[in-house]
Amino acid sequence: MQVLVTESLKIPEGINVSINNGKLVVKGKKGELQRDISSIRGIEISIKNNIITIESTFANRKTKSLVYTLLRHIQNMFIGVTKGYRYYLKIIFTHFPMSVKVVGDEVQITNLIGEKNIRKAKILDGVKVTVKGEDIVVEGIDLEKVAQTAANIERASKISGFDRRVFGDGIFIYKKEVIE
Numbered sequence: 001m002q003v004l005v006t007e008s009l010k011i012p013e014g015i016n017v018s019i020n021n022g023k024l025v026v027k028g029k030k031g032e033l034q035r036d037i038s039s040i041r042g043i044e045i046s047i048k049n050n051i052i053t054i055e056s057t058f059a060n061r062k063t064k065s066l067v068y069t070l071l072r073h074i075q076n077m078f079i080g081v082t083k084g085y086r087y088y089l090k091i092i093f094t095h096f097p098m099s100v101k102v103v104g105d106e107v108q109i110t111n112l113i114g115e116k117n118i119r120k121a122k123i124l125d126g127v128k129v130t131v132k133g134e135d136i137v138v139e140g141i142d143l144e145k146v147a148q149t150a151a152n153i154e155r156a157s158k159i160s161g162f163d164r165r166v167f168g169d170g171i172f173i174y175k176k177e178v179i180e
Helices: 061-082 143-156
Strands: 005-010 016-020 023-027 032-036 044-048 051-056 085-092 099-103 106-110 119-122 127-132 135-140 170-178
Touching (some): 005 061, 085 143, 099 127, 119 143, 135 143, 143 170
Antiparallel strands (some): 044 051, 085 170, 099 106, 106 119, 127 135
8 A cells, every 4th residue: 555645835935945965955035944855755845837746655653653744744844934033031040040141153251159160051153142131032043053053952951959949949941932
């Protein structure tokens, strides 16, 4: 029995999509995103008449889910190159005043629950981080890099060995949005 899965996606105005040497390249007004698709087996991707077609001929459960995952990644790339993504984080401290600053390609957190060492979180390429009072704003066109940078900041401020009901100090993601 042959199972055919075919999904189509119209390319919006102002976006240029190409496939070169196993890389899917999406260009828009905000920039350019690339995704390596050379390792994906059993799926054909074609671009004709401003429509991207993703299809798999002998689709089992795993291959079918891969088709829809790839479709969603391409939609996220479209949103990224036209609008962009933004994550908001809140700096919360109750006992010791925490200091957060951006230095180069990392966020430095000092005086978290009175610690003397500086905690560092990596900022990925193409992501902009700004600290405004008790808020941290993480922006960029690549959803995965923006989300990973926000997660790096949240993870760097995680405290262990204390009662979380008493020591609620840290930096936490509280809002995610598409930039309009």
